Amino acid sequence: MKLTELYSHVKKDLLQIESELEQSISADHPILQKAGSQLLKAGGKRIRPVFVLLSAHFGEYDIRSVKKVAAALETIHMASLVHDDVIDDAELRRGAKTVKAEYDNKVAMYTGDFLFAKAIEMMTNVSQIAAHQVLSYSMKEMCLGEIQQIKEQFDLDQNIRQYLRRIKRKTALLIAISCQLGAIASNASVQLQRQLYRFGYSVGMAYQITDDILDFTATEKELGKPAGGDLKQGNITLPVFYAMDQIPELKGSIQRYYQTWDEGEFSGIIAQIKKSGSVQKASMAAQSYLADAFAAADQLPAGQARNSMIKIAKYIGKRKF
Numbered sequence: 001m002k003l004t005e006l007y008s009h010v011k012k013d014l015l016q017i018e019s020e021l022e023q024s025i026s027a028d029h030p031i032l033q034k035a036g037s038q039l040l041k042a043g044g045k046r047i048r049p050v051f052v053l054l055s056a057h058f059g060e061y062d063i064r065s066v067k068k069v070a071a072a073l074e075t076i077h078m079a080s081l082v083h084d085d086v087i088d089d090a091e092l093r094r095g096a097k098t099v100k101a102e103y104d105n106k107v108a109m110y111t112g113d114f115l116f117a118k119a120i121e122m123m124t125n126v127s128q129i130a131a132h133q134v135l136s137y138s139m140k141e142m143c144l145g146e147i148q149q150i151k152e153q154f155d156l157d158q159n160i161r162q163y164l165r166r167i168k169r170k171t172a173l174l175i176a177i178s179c180q181l182g183a184i185a186s187n188a189s190v191q192l193q194r195q196l197y198r199f200g201y202s203v204g205m206a207y208q209i210t211d212d213i214l215d216f217t218a219t220e221k222e223l224g225k226p227a228g229g230d231l232k233q234g235n236i237t238l239p240v241f242y243a244m245d246q247i248p249e250l251k252g253s254i255q256r257y258y259q260t261w262d263e264g265e266f267s268g269i270i271a272q273i274k275k276s277g278s279v280q281k282a283s284m285a286a287q288s289y290l291a292d293a294f295a296a297a298d299q300l301p302a303g304q305a306r307n308s309m310i311k312i313a314k315y316i317g318k319r320k321f
Helices: 003-024 030-041 047-056 063-088 105-123 129-152 160-185 190-217 238-246 250-260 263-275 278-297 304-318
Strands: none
Touching (some): 003 063, 003 105, 030 105, 047 160, 047 190, 047 304, 063 105, 063 129, 063 160, 160 238, 190 238, 190 263, 190 278, 238 250, 238 263, 250 263, 263 278, 278 304
């Protein structure tokens, strides 16, 4: 089953969000306009807007206000990807050229900044003060996560706790507040807001760990970018931590690779990681977070929205790319 089939009942409202996104990236400057359109056409799973829509069904659902929140969060996500590609010196994303590859780093950074500003502009249509407090805190945390990732790049002495804190800030938080802000925008109870945040956080952690696993197991065609790219860029992920625990000499091999950039050495490292059982162990960690997500979902009112959220979480746990 395709991901889009799991939330087909909100497809009509999701089309309204796509329209909002088209308006959000519109700019008078031709380069900004083209870069924004390029990002929008690249698509994506739209998981964050979908979670906003589904979460809003637990309160007083009104697409007019909810779509502003959903579009703002997806715009923030797109902006963060543009900045990520500059930091990672990435040429491809979802199989297409990145903004920095199409233009240069300067254009990409200002494109990201422009999108952040447009997201904040959209959020001015949301009256609930709590929504703005949640969003500003989360954007601050996302920036801290990016800075921490740069600081920890190529650091093989970091620990798993640092990794988990990093992926919380970089990935899980935006998914968590997608659920929380949908509830806030629809005036759902504070208790429901908390449960939805917990659900989104747990799903987000599982999502990123699964991404980090796929970096070793999926093909370049499936990923839309080179396999093993995280490790090449010095981003130490959960499968690598587990593999280094299992194979003491692996750390030295990775350090040598970072000095020589020998592709033969790198191929051997990838093979060792795959054989170590670390991918399976990381998968168990992702499943543990999903179990937390299901426990949070159990506390939500029964209905189509809850069913869809559970199905999406299960899909994330099983996805192959």
